[in-house]
Amino acid sequence: MTRIDDTFARLQSEGRRAFVAYVMAGDPDFETSKEIVRGLPGAGVDIIELGLPFTDPMADGATIQLAGQRALKGGQTLDRTLEIARHLRETDTTTPIVMMGYYNPIHSRGVETFLEQAKAAGIDGLIVVDLPPEEDEELCIPAQKAGLNFIRLATPTTDDARLPRVLQNTSGFVYYVSITGITGAAEAQAEAVAPEVARIKAETDLPVIVGFGVKTPETAKNIAAIADGTVVGSAIVNEIAQGKPVEEVLAFVKTLADGAHSA
Template sequence: MTRIDAKFARLKAEGKKAFVSYVMAGDPDFDTSLELVKGLPAAGVDVIELGLPFTDPMADGPTIQLAGQRALDRGMTLDRTLDLVRAFREADTETPIVLMGYYNPIYSRTVPKFLEQAKAAGIDGLIVVDLPPEEDEELCIPAQAAGLNFIRLATPTTDDKRLPKVLQNTSGFVYYVSITGITGAAEAQATDVGPEVARIKAQTDLPVIVGFGIRTPEAAETIASVADGCVVGSAIVGELASGKSVSEVLAFVKGLADGAHRA
């Protein structure tokens, strides 16, 4: 059982919804990023999604693209991202961390070496947005053999014919993308999301967590109420980009987490 599995089992036993936060590793610099990540669990974050900076982030909207560019400009790399995770794990051995990014840096490292290093650093799961289920032998199956969850995205365009393929080797949780398009592009609507979550849950026992388009505590509560929890990324990254201090960003995160936990 991974930390992710254990966390969702505990939340289910407590009758609570999950709050997942996304932040970009190294944005705006290594030390600030580490301080922010270290503060997330106390702000109510159940699972940390950590972005791996990449030069061509095709699924990300402007807010997260700019965060990745800031991190790259300050020298953030895959190795430094793993350093950040190791530093976080010195004080926190319980909060799950999901590394979210693109396949190119992993491919360049080689899959066996990357998985060994990621597991040793304290990463619990992966979201790799540019590897479809047809490429499961490439990373998904080796990752799960190494003890890492491989989390897959389902979207409004994932029809009933495609959904079983998407769910086939997914573990940890299913990430339902509430809108069609890039991150930060529109607002999620519970009336649209609820039936889609039910459709997915009819085919899997995994928790379904909804992301994209959630910016307020009220939205977090509303969306979490029709799913097993919610993810917020662009809104948090945007707060940091606006010049807010780490403590101010964490206060914003706490509001979102409280909203999700009220659901």
């Protein structure tokens, strides 16, 4: 059992949906990023997605691309991203942290070394968007052997023939991408997402969390109501991009969390 498994078991026993928040590590700067991440659990976040900045983020829209550029310009590295996780673990040993990003920085570090360092820093799971199931031996299976969940994305184009392959080695939860395209591109619609969530849940006992296109407390509530929870990323990153104080960013996050938890 990982922290992710424990969190979903607790939420299920409480009859609540999960709220997952994405932030880019090192945005707008290293120290502020540490402060934001440390404040997320108190703002109602059940699982933290910590973005690992990368120079070519092909799945991300402009908001998160720019966040990654700000972070990299400020000197954010893989080591500094792990340091943000360690900083949270000084005060919080229960909130799961999922590192989300691309394979290149992990490959450059070396899979075995990276997994040892990630586990030691308190990372609980990985979402690596450019490693398909055909590459499971590369990172997915080693990660799970090391005790980290490997979370896979399913999308509107993941048909019935492809879905079992996507689910085969997934653990922790399934991340359903509610729209076709990049992050922040459109608003998720619960009536369109519901049949897809049901289709996935018919094939797995894992929780299904819906992300991409969730920008408001109302949408968070509507999407969480038809899934096991929801993810908000670009809307939070946009608050950070506007230079708002940490307390204002966290207050905004709380409105989203309250929306998801009211489902």
